Amino acid sequence: MPRRSEVGKKTSKHDSETCQVSECALCKLKKPFDLPPEIVSAYRNGKLVIFAGSGVSTESREVYPSTFYQYIKNKLNLPEDEEIRFSKLMTLYSSPPRSRKDLLKAIRDRIEYVKTFPELYNRATEFHQELSTIPHLDIIFTTNWDDFFERECYATPIVTGQDYVVLEDTPGRKVFKLHGSINSFGSIIATENDYRKCYRRLNTGVIGGKLKLLLMSKTVVFLGFLLTMKTFRGYTAY
Numbered sequence: 628m629p630r631r632s633e634v635g636k637k638t639s640k641h642d643s644e645t646c647q648v649s650e651c652a653l654c655k656l657k658k659p660f661d662l663p664p665e666i667v668s669a670y671r672n673g674k675l676v677i678f679a680g681s682g683v684s685t686e687s688r689e690v691y692p693s694t695f696y697q698y699i700k701n702k703l704n705l706p707e708d709e710e711i712r713f714s715k716l717m718t719l720y721s722s723p724p725r726s727r728k729d730l731l732k733a734i735r736d737r738i739e740y741v742k743t744f745p746e747l748y749n750r751a752t753e754f755h756q757e758l759s760t761i762p763h764l765d766i767i768f769t770t771n772w773d774d775f776f777e778r779e780c781y782a783t784p785i786v787t788g789q790d791y792v793v794l795e796d797t798p799g800r801k802v803f804k805l806h807g808s809i810n811s812f813g814s815i816i817a818t819e820n821d822y823r824k825c826y827r828r829l830n831t832g833v834i835g836g837k838l839k840l841l842l843m844s845k846t847v848v849f850l851g852f853l854l855t856m857k858t859f860r861g862y863t864a865y
């Protein structure tokens with residue numbers, strides 16, 4: 628089982644309650660909200676499932692000044708205002724003169740960099756640290772490549788159908804990593820080709836089956852996604 632990171636505990640955490648900084652960039656991102664009672668009752672009845680996107684992690688505005696998407700776009704010298712799908716951008720980046728290896732290295736570097744700096748790591752894992760304090764919230768789906776749910780919430784990663792078959796009955800938190808894991812480069816879903824493979828697998832495999840079942844029978848809360856229909860086309864079509 629991965630050990631909970633000690634990194635974050637060595638720095639003092641930003642606390643909005645006591646923060647004195649005027650125009651604080653972190654406090655500005657703390658928006659008040661009402662927790663819908665449906666979510667509370669779903670949690671009480673053990674029916675709450677978390678579906679987490681990159682906005683709760685490395686792509687949170689508190690972590691990097693620009694997103695991975697923007698970073699890659701700059702590397703390719705594409706105009707700022709050009710609209711291009713994420714997977715298309717990843718395909719372009721891994722095409723000659725570069726290769727898939729360059730894309731995977733860029734992904735790894737982004738996550739490793741965050742892990743190197745305690746303050747960044749703390750911000751990138753704020754959500755995970757909070758979630759780790761909530762008992763019985765045992766099913767997490769994520770499209771994130773990083774291993775922060777494993778590190779911070781002691782979640783057992785399920786990446787392949789085989790993982791699922793073997794680990795399904797083990798107690799405790801599980802994180803279903805729909806777009807693969809940084810700890811297994813072969814599993815990473817990023818390019819258009821990867822997405823096609825991923826959709827096919829979700830459509831026919833055991834993890835996709837589990838996801839379909841949960842979407843029908845539980846309350847699934849989506850966090851950290853840019854809410855466009857495109858984002859969910861792949862997951863809601865089945």
Ligand SMILES: [Zn+2]
Binds near residue numbers: 647
């Ligand atoms: Zn502040």
